[in-house]
Amino acid sequence: xxxxxxxxxxxxxxxxxxxxxxxxxxxxxxxxxxxxxxxxxxxxxxxxxxxxxxxxxxxxxxxxxxxxxxxxxxxxxxxxxxxxxxxxxxxxxxxxxxxxxxxxxxxxxxxxxxxxxxxxxxxxxxxxxxxxxxxxxxxxxxxxxxxxxxxxxxxxxxxxxxxxxxxxxxxxxxxxxxxxxxxxxxxxxxxxxxxxxxxxxxxxxxxxxxxxxxxxxxxxxxxxxxxxxxxxxxxxxxxxxxxxxxxxxxxxxxxxxxxxxxxxxxxxxxxxxxxxxxxxxxxxxxxxxxxxxxxxxxxxxxxxxxxxxxxxxxxxxxxxxxxxxxxxxxxxxxxxxxxxxxxxxxxxxxxxxxxxxxx
Amino acid sequence: xxxxxxxxxxxxxxxxxxxxxxxxxxxxxxxxxxxxxxxxxxxxxxxxxxxxxxxxxxxxxxxxxxxxxxxxxxxxxxxxxxxxxxxxxxxxxxxxxxxxxxxxxxxxxxxxxxxxxxxxxxxxxxxxxxxxxxxxxxxxxxxxxxxxxxxxxxxxxxxxxxxxxxxxxxxxxxxxxxxxxxxxxxxxx
Numbered sequence: 001x002x003x004x005x006x007x008x009x010x011x012x013x014x015x016x017x018x019x020x021x022x023x024x025x026x027x028x029x030x031x032x033x034x035x036x037x038x039x040x041x042x043x044x045x046x047x048x049x050x051x052x053x054x055x056x057x058x059x060x061x062x063x064x065x066x067x068x069x070x071x072x073x074x075x076x077x078x079x080x081x082x083x084x085x086x087x088x089x090x091x092x093x094x095x096x097x098x099x100x101x102x103x104x105x106x107x108x109x110x111x112x113x114x115x116x117x118x119x120x121x122x123x124x125x126x127x128x129x130x131x132x133x134x135x136x137x138x139x140x141x142x143x144x145x146x147x148x149x150x151x152x153x154x155x156x157x158x159x160x161x162x163x164x165x166x167x168x169x170x171x172x173x174x175x176x177x178x179x180x181x182x183x184x185x186x187x188x189x190x191x192x193x194x195x196x197x198x199x200x201x202x203x204x205x206x207x208x209x210x211x212x213x214x215x216x217x218x219x220x221x222x223x224x225x226x227x228x229x230x231x232x233x234x235x236x237x238x239x240x241x242x243x244x245x246x247x248x249x250x251x252x253x254x255x256x257x258x259x260x261x262x263x264x265x266x267x268x269x270x271x272x273x274x275x276x277x278x279x280x281x282x283x284x285x286x287x288x289x290x291x292x293x294x295x296x297x298x299x300x301x302x303x304x305x306x307x308x309x310x311x312x313x314x315x316x317x318x319x320x321x322x323x324x325x326x327x328x329x330x331x332x333x334x335x336x337x338x339x340x341x342x343x344x345x346x347x348x349x350x351x352x353x354x355x356x357x358x359x
Numbered sequence: 360x361x362x363x364x365x366x367x368x369x370x371x372x373x374x375x376x377x378x379x380x381x382x383x384x385x386x387x388x389x390x391x392x393x394x395x396x397x398x399x400x401x402x403x404x405x406x407x408x409x410x411x412x413x414x415x416x417x418x419x420x421x422x423x424x425x426x427x428x429x430x431x432x433x434x435x436x437x438x439x440x441x442x443x444x445x446x447x448x449x450x451x452x453x454x455x456x457x458x459x460x461x462x463x464x465x466x467x468x469x470x471x472x473x474x475x476x477x478x479x480x481x482x483x484x485x486x487x488x489x490x491x492x493x494x495x496x497x498x499x500x501x502x503x504x505x506x507x508x509x510x511x512x513x514x515x516x517x518x519x520x521x522x523x524x525x526x527x528x529x530x531x532x533x534x535x536x537x538x539x540x541x542x543x544x545x546x547x548x
Contacts, residue, residue, distance in 0.1 A: 014480035015500040022388035026402050030409030039371025050420040
């Protein structure tokens with residue numbers, strides 16, 4: 001065996017030493033990041049540089065046939081959009097579900113005039129708009145939904161026309177877009193004829209939506225509720241995260257839950273807050289300090305109390321701000337909704353979106 | 360199978376992304392650890408790499424190059440991490456308990472010799488520059504060919520061969536220097 005072979009052998013053996021399993025914390029945080037940053041359509045994607053083709057210059061790429069075709073398509077699409085906005089296609093039929101309310105829903109207006117001076121704390125929402133919509137019901141009592149719009153983007157809300165029976169699994173919300181109206185989405189969820197009073201909260205990001213409904217037991221057939229929401233800008237239905245919260249949501253007893261967003265703000269990728277539940281106790285980290293609290297639930301919702309936290313100064317202002325927002329939102333949680341490996345804690349100051357991970 | 364997952368993840372399918380991440384994370388972490396020689400910094404490098412994969416996956420034209428691309432990302436992130444570490448001063452790593460469990464007392468003399476030999480190579484690796492460690496890791500731990508290493512690093516094959524040669528030479532010199540230091544310590548003891 002020569003010297004080269006010997007070094008190779010020794011190096012092979014030495015490099016075998018060391019961990020070979022990735023820590024779940026890193027994987028969970030990356031998945032939470034992906035969840036909090038859903039893929040947006042990128043019309044210029046075709047023009048962007050391939051990360052594994054560093055040699056090709058941007059100029060060379062731009063001259064290739066495919067990017068040229070893409071650029072022409074973009075120009076054409078922009079022209080069509082302008083024509084559409086100008087009423088060029090107004091004679092086409094646009095499928096809009098029938099309005100259930102007797103009069104059109106006015107644009108949301110804050111119930112209390114906003115103070116002319118900026119609020120001292122950005123955590124206190126400036127009187128979000130609340131509007132009420134009568135939901136069309138095939139069977140059962142009349143149902144209504146009160147909509148709290150924290151995004152300020154909602155311009156119209158109306159009931160859709162439900163089909164017979166329940167078309168979506170219980171506890172889930174189907175979100176669909178309307179091709180003819182990119183600013184409109186349709187929420188469909190199922191329930192029982194007795195769940196008559198609903199509440200919808202739209203978070204400041206305009207994409208996180210929580211429907212709260214009363215606990216409702218019975219052996220009646222399920223029914224659909226359909227709500228049509230129109231915003232002041234196009235909405236990607238696939239990016240909307242809508243969930244149902246019921247008053248009797250069960251508190252998870254296992255697993256570690258990493259926050260993907262807090263009150264509509266994405267958490268910091270490497271230092272996302274997390275929570276672990278242990279019966280009526282919960283503990284976790286804000287990404288900066290450790291905390292513990294007590295959690296209780298009853299028919300009216302969930303309450304998080306006895307919150308205590310360590311007092312270490314956060315390394316950065318962003319971390320400090322994340323901690324402040326997380327703790328304030330956590331203190332005000334009133335409902336809890338779980339859907340698979342996702343958990344949503346909702347309250348007056350917004351929602352905390354969590355993704356389950358194991359560690 | 361992986362090609363389909365890459366294509367789906369690129370369009371925003373989070374389940375496909377999770378499957379990809381679960382398949383790749385162990386190997387990427389192992390590479391980062393062997394370049395950085397530090398558990399926590401390797402953990403940071405892994406997380407940063409996975410986030411970059413999510414953000415930039417739509418730009419990857421050829422799904423079959425996904426694996427090579429992830430190697431490129433983890434190597435670059437780890438080297439950048441190591442440079443920051445150097446600027447920030449030395450890092451003291453606390454070994455996990457299982458790293459010392461069942462150690463020297465129950466080992467045979469041959470096993471102790473093997474451990475001492477590995478330790479010497481480890482100390483030699485520690486003395487190398489991060490990019491030298493990276494290229495040795497790609498060849499000796501990941502098992503890539505010279506052409507594959509060149510592809511991962513985005514350099515010509517000749518340059519990769521040259522860097523490998525110098526990295527091995529530097530390691531040999533570092534091990535020799537380490538041996539001389541130990542001899543001197545034994546003589547003065």
